[in-house]
Amino acid sequence: MTEDPRVKELFTLKTIAETLNQSNDLPVMLNTVLEKLLELTGLSAGWVYIIDGYLQYECVADYNLPPGLLHKDKLPMRCESCWCMDRYWDRRLNNAVNILHCKRLENAVEYNWGDTNGITHHATVPLGSGDRQFGLLNVAAPGKSHFSEEELALLQAVAFQIGSAIERMRLYTAEQLRAEQFARLGQFSRALGAATGAAMETEALSALIVTLIKEHLDWPFAALIQASPNGNYILRAVHGNDRTETPNSRLRFPDKHWIREVSREGHPAAASNEEVAQLSELEGIRMLLPSSLLAAAAVSIPLVNASGGILLIGYDQADKSSSRENREVIEALAEHVALAIDSSLLERNRRELALVEERNRLARDLHDSVSQMLFSLSMTAKGVESLLADNQQDKALASIRDIQSLSQDAQKEMRTLIMQLRPAGLEAGLLSALQNYGNKLGLQVHTQAAGIRELPRPVVEALWRIGQEALNNVLKHAGTSEAAVTLVLNSMTAVLRISDKGIGITKKQRLAAASISLGLATMKERTEALGGQFTLTSKYRNGTTIEVFIPLTP
Incomplete structure (x- = not known):
């Protein structure tokens, strides 16, 4: 291949671009790209960090690390912060940086973790796409203490390619997650619909809803809170720590409490760590709130239905509460839950109306048949009394036979109606x-x-x-x-x-x-x-x- 630097740079970018398009597995892709990059640039070692938040990072790819950084299963790559990360979190690392002292390499020398193969410094390049940043690319070589502007520009261009690939993979993963979550939501909806075909009491329905949320959507915590007319709230059902409870306890929140704000404003809201911690103070939730949730997050969604309730969902990972895909699923879930509660209420009302109509029908049948027969019996009995008083024995006997016939008909009609009341x-x-x-x-x-x-x-x-x-x-x-x-x-x-x-x-x-x-x-x-x-x-x-x-x- 020609030694022209410009041609080498274009060849490197072309090779990296081809490599980035060969996999949808992030660690595999980054390890392959890192190896290609070092091979094409003549560098000897490198590593890539994916950073999700402050002190939340993972070394997802590395190549040819010196023994000092391999100490105890790469412990130096997993613990503490370093100068390049501090600058990254402070938003002071926006472009490829020409050589940083490496705290991890210095610790390897200071604590005798192993040889550093002559590597004392490294270049650091932020990985990003647009205004989003994903992590850091570090590359080094023994004795190298300076990168030229051309080398930094090439590293920056490669970093942009890697950042775009990471963005593409994350979008792909998010879409897969969204499809999977909506498939699970469909399963939840079918299970809930099958169980609520008949009218259910509020307590049983609430317990069923939070249990099915855990079963089908696998969120560690779910609770149903219902607003009461006096401005307080009722904790209908809670699922957490692998069990479901129906406390039906009354909850009182201050005017500025985040749950009251959600109910008042009528739109979903994510809770901060401090607000999630407040849940552990509530009777009925305290024993069921998973400990992992206190370091994560929760989302509350108002239920637009007759009960005026709130659905509370807890995540085991803090980033899930801000995920667009999860928010879409949880808002759709709230609609399904609200519809199920309203449908159950309507079914109960329908059955009550059917009972009233059945009673009215039986009342009409009693009036039209048994009541008229009993009236005829009464009148005939009075006639018999008059006939006996006038010594008209033959006519009296005929009337008594009519009474017997009417009473038998009334008894038969009454048995029919009783059978309709109770399906014996x-x-x-x-x-x-x-x-x-x-x-x-x-x-x-x-x-x-x-x-x-x-x-x-x-x-x-x-x-x-x-x-x-x-x-x-x-x-x-x-x-x-x-x-x-x-x-x-x-x-x-x-x-x-x-x-x-x-x-x-x-x-x-x-x-x-x-x-x-x-x-x-x-x-x-x-x-x-x-x-x-x-x-x-x-x-x-x-x-x-x-x-x-x-x-x-x-």
Whole structure:
């Protein structure tokens, strides 16, 4: 190769650029680049520090270190500060510097750690990209105490290349982390959605949320804090030190406390070390706050929902709280948590309304059937009294027979309503219970089953209520005394079909019924509350079929 310095410099930069593009592993890349750089420049030793913060550094690459710096597994490269790092932290090291006394080499000589191979000084070059700095590149050679301006310029150009490569790798790693975190968030959301399909009490839901955060996102600490109307806060649930607690204790914060500020201002905020340490003073958190968290950081996020709560997340590494990727994930997490809490609250309200509607329906049925029969019994009994007073024995006996018939009808109607209130007989199985219920209505019910598996109790009760309503509709509207009930089960679904061969209904009647029929609306609501699908098909004079499809957890 030509000895022209300019050509050698361009060749060196080209070789370094090619080397930087061959790996996405930072230590491997830096070690390879360092070796190439020393080979091309005729220097003998070098090392690279990546610096994350004050006194937070790591020697990630080195080549041909003298024995004095290899002492006790490179202990001199891992302990204490040095003059070049002090200048780096003081922001006084912005360009390649021509020779610095090396405290690490001087210590090796002073404490007899080993030979320094004649190396007493080194050149130091900051590694950066734009206004961001990542660390230091140090190079040296035995007896070399001066670098020319051309050599420093070349080292500076190489440092810019290395800094850009580090920035690229960090962006790549951050994007990978972001993708992984959002994948975990998806798993968290699915697990939370599966568990909260049914209404849950606040305490149980809060404990589930913080436990799933640890399970799927692997953050060491999570807490749910709810604002109360009097301006105080309630600690609903905490997960830390590998256990979950639901203290439900009241928390009182001063006006300027950082958690109160987050709640008031309505946007996420990172806590300082001092603010994280304040958490250890709170009852209910003290025993669950990991000791590693006190040297790290935490982030609090307001929950935009009916509870007005705060989600508190603790990190085991201080830099995570300021990471853009983590902040995006944690803000999305807060949205999922707020939605789950609101959905659970709405589900509880829906069920309460359904109970009220069920009671109202039973009240109407009692009024329309049993109440009228009892009124007839009362009036007939009064008539018997008059007939007996007038010695009209034959007419009195006929009225008593009417009383017996009315009382039997009232008793039958009352038993039907009681059965609707309490699903007795489900112990023998859903199909058997529906068959018995149909028989008591005077229907001949044919049952058929396909597949075997245990159904969750909420699913069994929902299918039971839907089956009851469907059989009632057969009795009242189908004009037939026969019905068929089919239950198909597999690992993923449960399908219940109730069909008859009655008079059926026209499309116009079906549309009208869908808008005014409380029974059809209730069946559909029960199905959709379990994430299922309700279908009614019917043809005039060709029967009606109701099909309920319920997804199941494997």
